[in-house]
Amino acid sequence: MDPKTLLQNFVNGLSLGSLYALIAIGYTMVYGILRLINFAHGDIFMMAAYFTFFFVTLTQLPWYFAAIFAIASAAVLGFGVDRIAYKPIRKAPRISALITAIGVSFFLESLAVVIFSGIPRSFRTIFPQFLNEMIILGGHMEVKYGQEVILGGIRFPIISVVTLIVTAVAIVFLWWFIYKTKIGMAMRSVSVDIPTTSLMGVNVDRIIGMTFALGSALAGVGGILWAVRYPQVWPYMGFIPGMKAFVAAVFGGIGSVPGAVMGGLILGITEVMMVGLFPGAAGYRDAFAFFILIIILSVKPSGLLGKPELVKV
Amino acid sequence: MRVLLLEGITMQFGGLTAVGDVSLEINEGELFGLIGPNGAGKTTVFNMITGHYKPTRGKIYFSEKEITGLIPDRITRMGIARTFQNIRLFQDLTVLENVMVAQHHSISSGGQAARWFIKSVTRIGYSVKEREMKEKALNLLKVLGIEGLANDKSGSLSYGAQRLLEIARAMATGASLLLLDEPAAGMNASETAQLVHTIRKIRNDFNLTVLLIEHDMKLVMGLCERIMVLDYGRTISEGDPAYVQKDRKVIEAYLGKEWVTIGR
Amino acid sequence: MTVKKRIVFTAVAIICLIIVLYLSQEFMSSYYSRIITLIGIYGIMAVSLTLVNGISGVFSLGHAGFIAVGAYTSALLTLSPQQKEITFLIEKLIWPFNSIQLPFFWATLIGGVVAAIFALAIGWPSLRLTGDYFAIATLGFAEIIRIFALNLNSLTNGALGLKALPDHSNIWASWGWLLVTVACVTSLSYSSFGRALRAIREDRVAAQAMGINVFKHQLMAFVVGGFFAGISGSLYAHWLSTIDPRTNTIGIMLTFNVLIMIVLGGLGSITGAIIGGALFAFLSEWLRFLEGPMNILGFKIMGITGLRMLVFSSLFVVIMIFWPRGIMGRREFSWDGLASLFKRRDRK
Ligand SMILES: Nc1ncnc2c1ncn2[C@@H]1O[C@H](COP(=O)(O)OP(=O)(O)O)[C@@H](O)[C@H]1O
Ligand SMILES: [Mg+2]
Numbered sequence: 001m002d003p004k005t006l007l008q009n010f011v012n013g014l015s016l017g018s019l020y021a022l023i024a025i026g027y028t029m030v031y032g033i034l035r036l037i038n039f040a041h042g043d044i045f046m047m048a049a050y051f052t053f054f055f056v057t058l059t060q061l062p063w064y065f066a067a068i069f070a071i072a073s074a075a076v077l078g079f080g081v082d083r084i085a086y087k088p089i090r091k092a093p094r095i096s097a098l099i100t101a102i103g104v105s106f107f108l109e110s111l112a113v114v115i116f117s118g119i120p121r122s123f124r125t126i127f128p129q130f131l132n133e134m135i136i137l138g139g140h141m142e143v144k145y146g147q148e149v150i151l152g153g154i155r156f157p158i159i160s161v162v163t164l165i166v167t168a169v170a171i172v173f174l175w176w177f178i179y180k181t182k183i184g185m186a187m188r189s190v191s192v193d194i195p196t197t198s199l200m201g202v203n204v205d206r207i208i209g210m211t212f213a214l215g216s217a218l219a220g221v222g223g224i225l226w227a228v229r230y231p232q233v234w235p236y237m238g239f240i241p242g243m244k245a246f247v248a249a250v251f252g253g254i255g256s257v258p259g260a261v262m263g264g265l266i267l268g269i270t271e272v273m274m275v276g277l278f279p280g281a282a283g284y285r286d287a288f289a290f291f292i293l294i295i296i297l298s299v300k301p302s303g304l305l306g307k308p309e310l311v312k313v
Numbered sequence: 314m315r316v317l318l319l320e321g322i323t324m325q326f327g328g329l330t331a332v333g334d335v336s337l338e339i340n341e342g343e344l345f346g347l348i349g350p351n352g353a354g355k356t357t358v359f360n361m362i363t364g365h366y367k368p369t370r371g372k373i374y375f376s377e378k379e380i381t382g383l384i385p386d387r388i389t390r391m392g393i394a395r396t397f398q399n400i401r402l403f404q405d406l407t408v409l410e411n412v413m414v415a416q417h418h419s420i421s422s423g424g425q426a427a428r429w430f431i432k433s434v435t436r437i438g439y440s441v442k443e444r445e446m447k448e449k450a451l452n453l454l455k456v457l458g459i460e461g462l463a464n465d466k467s468g469s470l471s472y473g474a475q476r477l478l479e480i481a482r483a484m485a486t487g488a489s490l491l492l493l494d495e496p497a498a499g500m501n502a503s504e505t506a507q508l509v510h511t512i513r514k515i516r517n518d519f520n521l522t523v524l525l526i527e528h529d530m531k532l533v534m535g536l537c538e539r540i541m542v543l544d545y546g547r548t549i550s551e552g553d554p555a556y557v558q559k560d561r562k563v564i565e566a567y568l569g570k571e572w573v574t575i576g577r
Numbered sequence: 578m579t580v581k582k583r584i585v586f587t588a589v590a591i592i593c594l595i596i597v598l599y600l601s602q603e604f605m606s607s608y609y610s611r612i613i614t615l616i617g618i619y620g621i622m623a624v625s626l627t628l629v630n631g632i633s634g635v636f637s638l639g640h641a642g643f644i645a646v647g648a649y650t651s652a653l654l655t656l657s658p659q660q661k662e663i664t665f666l667i668e669k670l671i672w673p674f675n676s677i678q679l680p681f682f683w684a685t686l687i688g689g690v691v692a693a694i695f696a697l698a699i700g701w702p703s704l705r706l707t708g709d710y711f712a713i714a715t716l717g718f719a720e721i722i723r724i725f726a727l728n729l730n731s732l733t734n735g736a737l738g739l740k741a742l743p744d745h746s747n748i749w750a751s752w753g754w755l756l757v758t759v760a761c762v763t764s765l766s767y768s769s770f771g772r773a774l775r776a777i778r779e780d781r782v783a784a785q786a787m788g789i790n791v792f793k794h795q796l797m798a799f800v801v802g803g804f805f806a807g808i809s810g811s812l813y814a815h816w817l818s819t820i821d822p823r824t825n826t827i828g829i830m831l832t833f834n835v836l837i838m839i840v841l842g843g844l845g846s847i848t849g850a851i852i853g854g855a856l857f858a859f860l861s862e863w864l865r866f867l868e869g870p871m872n873i874l875g876f877k878i879m880g881i882t883g884l885r886m887l888v889f890s891s892l893f894v895v896i897m898i899f900w901p902r903g904i905m906g907r908r909e910f911s912w913d914g915l916a917s918l919f920k921r922r923d924r925k
Contacts, residue, residue: 037709088898095636098709099840100897102638106833107890113883235883236824243720246713283728290717297714298702363786389788397786403779405907406772414776417769418788430797433768434761446769486788 008156009276010269015160017268018167019229022222023245024252024260025174026078026215032191032255033211035094039101040081041219042242043108046235048074048220049123049227050116056126063127071220078216079209081108087205112235120234123227163225170221171261177214178257187211191255240286244271247293253306262304267292314341315377316490316522317362317393322371324357324546331357333546334371339490339539344516345524346537346554350566354546355526356398359492363395364388375490390418394488396479398495398526404468408459408478411467412450415485453481456518457511472499477511484515491515493525497532505529509536534558542566586912591756602748610748611816612862617751618812619854621758623838624847625805628762630836631845631907632771633798634778636712639699640806640835642719643692645726645827647807648814651688652739653732654679655815664740668730681745685754685811692807693800695722700799704792707781719832726822738821739814746816754812755851758805763847765801774798778845837893842904849905864888 023045030038051070056063085104089096178184186207189197198204226241227233248267252259267289275282296303319337323330332354339345347355360366362373364385373381380388394415403411420429420442432439454460457477462470467478476496483491496512497505509532516523527533533540534554542550542557544566550557557563601613622644629637653661653674661670669675679687703714726733733739765771777784777791785791810827814820824830834857842853867884870877896903908914 035709037713085894085898089901092901094708095712096897096901098636098712099836100894102833102836103890103893103897106830106886107894110883110886110890114881114887118883239824239829243717247717250710250713284724287721287724290721293717294702294714297706297710301706301710365782365786385782385785386788386790389786394788395786397783401780401783401786403776403783405779406775410772411776413769414772414784414789415787417773417776418790420769421773421794422788422790426793430770433770434765436764439768443769482787 005276009272011156011160013269013272014265015156015163015229015268016272017248017265018164019222019226019241019264020245020248020268021261021264022167022170022218022225023241024249024264025171025257026219027246027249028252028254028257028260029187029191029211029215031249033187033194033208034086034090034097036086036097037101037246038212038215039098039242040085040104040108041078041215042238042245043105043112044074044078044081044216044238045219045223045226045242046112046233046238047077047108048223049233049237050112051220052224052227053121053123053126053233054116066126067224070224071217074220074223075213075217078212078219082209082212087208109235109238116233116235118235120232122232124231127228157229159225159229163229166221166225170218174214174218174257183207183210187214244286244289247289247296250293250301251296251303253303255307256303256305259303259305315339316341316343316375317524318374318377319358319362320372320374322358322361322368322373324354324361324366325369330546332361332368332543335543335546335548337541337548337551339522339524341522342516342520343522343539344512344537345522346533346540347524347526347543348528348530348533348540349543349549353543355543356494357546358543359395359494359526362388362492363393386418389486389488390422392487392489393492394483394486394490395492396476396483396494396496398498400472400475400479402467402470402475402478402482404466406467407464408454408467408470409447409450409463411478411482412453412485413446415482416446416449416487418486450481450485453485454478456484456515457481458507473501473504476500477508480511480515484519484521489520490522490524493523495526495528497527497529505532508532512536583912594752598748598752612858614746614748614751614816616855616858617748617755618746618809618816619835619838619858620755620851621751621805621809621812621854622835623842623850623854623857624755624758624762625802625809626835627839627842627845627847627850628766628798628805629802631839631850632766632778633774633795634781635704635795635799636708637715637799637802638712638829638832638836639715639719640802641827641829641831642699642715642722643696643803643806644810644813644831645719645722645820645822646695647685647688647692647810648820648827649726649733649739649810650691650807651681651684651811652742652814652820654684654687655681655743655745656739656741660741664737665731665734667735667737670734671731674732681743681750681811681815685750685808688811689804689807692810693804696800696803696806697796700796700803704795704799716829716832720829723822723824723828726827733822736822738819738826740819742815742818742820744815744818746812751812751816754808758808759847759851762801762805766847770794770797834889837889840893840896840903843902843906843908845907846903846905846909848908848910849903852904861885861889 023041026041027038030036048070051073052066055066055069081104085100086097089100178187186197186202187210189202190204190207194204244267245264248263249260251267252261252263271285271288274288275285315338317339319335321334321336322332323334324332335358347358349355357366361368364383364387367382372379375391375393380391403414406414451460451463454463457480459474459477462474467475470478476499480493480496497508500508512523513536515521537554540552540554540557541548542563549562549566550560602610622640626640629635654677657678658676661675699715699718703711703718706714727736773784773789773794776787777789777794781791820826838853838857839850841856842849864885867888868882869880871880
């Protein structure tokens with residue numbers, strides 16, 4: 001790989017990774033509190049993209065209204081899923097919660113099929129065209145979406161840069177929220193010890209609901225950016241990114257927010273680099289993340305920044 | 314003959330030294346008591362012997378063979394079985410099944426597993442073994458006086474009966490060394506008295522060596538031949554009941570805490 | 578009830594079943610006999626997953642992977658060399674599959690064995706994990722299998738899949754294998770091995786302390802489950818007459834469907850798994866009307882695709898929340914149970 005391609009791949013990998021990170025944060029926060037793999041998380045990501053699409057199509061309002069609406073709806077949806085499906089079984093064995101989460105995931109997917117139909121819809125007209133144009137450093141040709149570039153120079157789509165910036169802003173916001181607000185403090189406290197926190201007069205269920213909402217809002221941001229990047233939406237678009245983000249969360253150490261960000265970035269970069277190095281293996285790129293997952297789980301299940309859990313006898 | 318030997322075993326959890334440099338020798342047929350205030354590290358000693366925790370330092374020998382760091386099921390098959398302080402029965406299984414499970418390793422370990430697996434699936438030549446295991450299990454339940462509950466779900470038993478079932482289950486593994494973690498906890502006075510009798514009886518009838526942790530001082534003093542006292546993970550006294558009872562260090566360790574319970 | 582009586586009852590029941598199956602084969606329309614065949618296939622899928630997820634207390638999400646392995650293996654063995662020549666357009670099929678053809682029974686059996694080998698290879702690393710980590714790892718492996726099926730053109734014919742499989746899956750094949758599956762899984766689960774598995778499910782640490790090698794036992798259950806999943810895969814492929822790597826053919830969707838069956842029937846009950854499989858086959862056929870044109874109060878509406886899946890997934894979540902024990906809980910059918918049921922009725 002020549003340095004130019006390397007840099008190109010790096011930027012693309014970084015932006016893909018930051019999308020994984022945005023979703024992974026939601027997984028890691030919920031797992032940190034409930035020890036539950038929220039299977040439905042990837043589907044909230046999908047729903048946010050659909051909300052944006054239909055908001056724009058139906059109201060003809062500008063895209064930023066749609067984005068705000070979709071992110072808020074994703075948060076409400078996440079909150080609702082917790083209330084309706086997970087809250088009644090908080091005391092049930094952990095595995096029942098996992099099974100329920102799988103059910104919720106399929107529920108949301110089939111709901112999307114029923115409401116929005118199973119046919120993929122193009123997202124290209126929803127957002128300003130320039131996002132899918134290429135930035136060329138060192139050259140001076142503008143290239144429209146989908147066209148081939150023959151000229152030299154490092155190129156990557158504008159959306160990659162936008163994704164990076166939006167992710168950075170979202171993470172700074174998250175950091176502020178978790179460390180500087182009362183609710184954030186309660187969230188951290190709940191993740192350490194639920195009974196004690198509730199003894200201190202905190203409404204634990206509300207805090208858990210807020211965690212779902214916050215994580216879902218971030219997944220919503222990710223969903224919109226994803227839909228712009230691969231400009232289409234369809235009901236099953238959440239499955240693979242969701243699984244990969246989960247891998248990223250485990251890689252970084254599940255329960256740890258910085259770990260999720262780190263895991264997401266590393267996964268995105270390695271994935272893009274791998275495809276760059278072995279173009280013949282491109283068909284296997286989705287399998288690659290699962291290989292990583294299995295290797296991490298067998299070698300160091302606590303991940304990069306997680307703490308190992310000791311089984312008390 | 315020496316059955317169990319602990320050589321300076323230590324267990325650290327992060328910064329906390331739960332057990333520090335404990336050494337111990339137990340001879341065949343002995344009834345040995347391990348006592349100490351709550352959180353002294355007694356259960357942790359058990360967990361290290363049975364392989365549930367790997368000692369940070371030190372060595373453990375069973376019948377002169379080193380067993381440090383072996384996996385729990387391996388250690389059980391070598392002949393050490395235990396009960397749990399916070400009862401861990403197979404709740405959804407019947408009392409009888411609980412005891413039969415403990416015999417399962419006799420057909421599933423080593424090279425014979427495949428043979429017995431095929432016998433179980435095809436049901437050829439299997440029922441004899443099943444009957445044999447059932448008889449042995451019923452016999453053990455009789456020894457502990459809970460044979461009447463054989464077909465009840467173990468989760469539905471009273472606290473005392475559950476503790477007895479834990480002992481029956483541990484014995485069913487065929488172990489020669491029993492580790493009993495607070496077997497009388499939650500029992501009333503008459504149940505405790507009966508338990509003392511039973512423990513002595515099984516030690517004699519089944520040629521067992523027994524190492525037991527207990528909070529009830531009366532029980533330990535009356536039952537055990539030798540006692541070791543732990544406090545903050547360290548050995549503070551060791552000897553026969555009469556000696557330990559008078560040891561100043563022991564009294565200090567318990568003062569204001571559980572020593573009061575002796576007079577109960 | 579004596580053992581002899583129970584054996585007689587069971588034998589009579591099996592003979593009755595055979596007669597009923599024979600009659601339905603002979604006199605029912607091919608549509609219905611196809612559904613009855615499917616019930617048998619779903620039964621095998623559900624019973625094999627029950628052994629793993631219900632009895633051994635590990636939670637696998639990789640069932641579809643083993644079904645896929647069995648399906649592809651046996652399909653490659655039953656297709657005639659000429660048919661394979663026609664099917665494999667992207668790349669030529671590799672030796673030896675391009676030149677052999679085996680009878681359905683052997684192809685199915687080999688499908689099961691290959692799936693069992695996959696289960697061994699996948700269970701080995703995954704079973705070092707516990708709880709939901711194991712679930713995710715098996716899901717990952719199943720997805721890897723699917724992705725390989727999608728990409729290994731010279732073995733699986735890639736995205737196009739295998740077509741025009743001979744229609745070997747009839748009532749006899751599916752119910753015959755179901756009987757074998759139920760007999761094996763039942764006798765295993767009610768032997769000392771099954772007791773050990775249930776003990777591990779109840780308390781892993783205590784089971785270990787009783788001398789049980791937890792890893793070895795769970796691996797055994799996983800491999801047996803994988804074997805029968807492979808068998809069901811072979812039957813399923815020849816029932817569909819095609820096999821391809823789409824998510825709803827052999828992907829997570831299929832695993833999810835089998836999960837619905839065993840949760841509906843009662844997680845941990847073999848009887849429940851069969852009931853769940855039958856109900857699922859029945860419901861998914863019956864609910865087909867939801868996706869066709871409907872006539873509600875005089876209004877004609879077009880069919881809505883995906884509505885069946887929506888019904889199933891809502892049903893699933895509702896069961897998990899309000900009725901987690903399902904139809905059978907962990908209970909099993911027994912003649913004694915049946916007898917006491919009737920006695921109770923009489924007294925009333
Ligand atoms: N798995 C573990 N992780 C952290 N600390 C532990 C663990 N197991 C035991 N401890 C600590 O070790 C100390 C000794 O515990 P234990 O052996 O259970 O005491 P005892 O049985 O004498 O009451 C306690 O402070 C306990 O909190
Ligand atoms: Mg203790």
